[in-house]
Amino acid sequence: MPSPTFRVVALGGSGAGKTVFLSTMFHEMNFRTSRRSYYLETTPEQAIALGNIYARLTDTTQPWPKATLVADSHEYVFDCVGRDPQGHRRKVLTLSFIDYAGGLLERHMDGASQAFHDLQQRIDGANALLVMIDGIRIRQLFENHPAARTYFLSTIRPMLEFAQRANCPLHFILTKWDLVCEVPTLRSLSEGERLGRVVAALMQFDFLKALVYVHSSGQVVRVIPVSSVGAGFAEVDSNGYVVKRPHGTVAPTNVDVPLSVIVPDYFKQVRASLDTATRDAVEAAVRSRLNLKPHEWLGVAASMLGRPAGLVVRTALKGTLGGDVGQEVSTLFLRWLAGPYSAKSAAIGTFRDQAEQEIASVEAVRSAVLDDFTRVVHRFEDNYPQSLLRAP
Structure with a gap:
């Protein structure tokens, strides 16, 4: 029996963590477990590439993985596979993730017109659109850091000009949630309360509020906090840089949710x-x-x-x-x-x-x-x- 394909487009500025998120999601879900009925498969080439990114991410002696360049936008195709009662492999559906280079959306580049055209076509045919918002910028927003407002105006606002084309569900993925949780005014709150405070802060931007107001009447609009490394692995140093803690241990948070909501939210x-x-x-x-x-x-x-x-x-x-x-x-x-x-x-x-x-x-x-x-x-x-x- 043929299986359906669901198409997902991921948008985010440079360093927002799109590729890192995909590598962690695949690492967490590419094996069989008693807690779920499926696992993910991909081509050997993509499995190796994502594995290399994950290895670099989790090695505390290595720098963070490099941001995706304009010429390096990728499509990652994952087969969702289950086993029937007899143990036979059954492909249930296929998920296609388009990871678009952040630089494409942040500044004009020579020769990028074809990439823009391709992006528009991909969004028009998507089953889900992921808008990745960098958690370090959310943290800076609560700290009244001027870089936060610049980020939302120069990176997120242009991104939403593309997002408003979409007819599919819109999922705002808040990356680096572990760093957001360390904001003093958020630290003692429950996860639900913390997200409520963050959403209220984001809605201070008129363009975000307008998009939610217009699209939520006919589309599913959802916000999902994720952390590809989990609490205690990274910290912000005295210079404002995100660094790995020498003995940090990776424990991802909510990385299965963006995948799990695609089909239910679409339906x-x-x-x-x-x-x-x-x-x-x-x-x-x-x-x-x-x-x-x-x-x-x-x-x-x-x-x-x-x-x-x-x-x-x-x-x-x-x-x-x-x-x-x-x-x-x-x-x-x-x-x-x-x-x-x-x-x-x-x-x-x-x-x-x-x-x-x-x-x-x-x-x-x-x-x-x-x-x-x-x-x-x-x-x-x-x-x-x-x-x-x-x-x-």
Whole structure:
């Protein structure tokens, strides 16, 4: 069975930590564990490149990894893979992350027009847009450091001119959260309260407030604090530079969340875009078929998508992606609407033929991964109730 691809664009100024975040995310999630039903795979070349970045990041005797240059913007492709009850490898979906060089968005460069055009096209077709905000600048904002205001006006504001093109969910990723947590006025607060204070500080910038006000009415706008190294690994020295502590230990924070929210937030936005009658009709049809076997479910899902309400669903998905999304994304959306997956009473081995067993295996793994994503989102929102930004 073919698997859908979800496209993500990451924007951020030089040194915001985009590539470092991707290397840590991959390092944390490229192995099997009992705590989740999937792991990430990529090409050997990209695995080695990300591994080298991570090794440099975590080695306290080495300087920080270098910032991405304009000519070095990269696409990182990760396969989300699970194992069925028989231990067979099943690819559930693919995630494409475009890591754009920060310098492209900060100043004019000769020959960059093609890169700008490519960036605009990528944003137009994205399932999620990550806007990376450097945590050290957030820290400086609380310290009333003039460099903070310069950063938000000269780096973040131009970046949001591109971000406002997007029809997909917008995720503001607050990097270096470990350094933000050390701000004296934030140190004693809970994580949720801390994020609330930071969001209030960010909303002092009219262009940020305006983007949230306009886009949150029809798009999911979320803020996610992350730390690629965790508390105690880095500190700000007397000259204002971020340095590694000699015996620091890496313990990343929330690096799984930006990946986990991509599909649920995208589907949540599509669901909200449906008119009430269509949404009720589709959800009622989905609920009435929950007891079907996996191969039966896929056949019915295909039939549902051919009906008027199903055509509206496909149109909504197409409107977000800017192209035909295909049967796989549409079917995955219906499975997400169905809610938590419950294993059928019949074992996979009891299905009539090999084709039915194959479908049942893939469907079981796919549903388990969707459930894992949803659990991460719920846990994150419990800890950070102000993560979803809405117009006042």
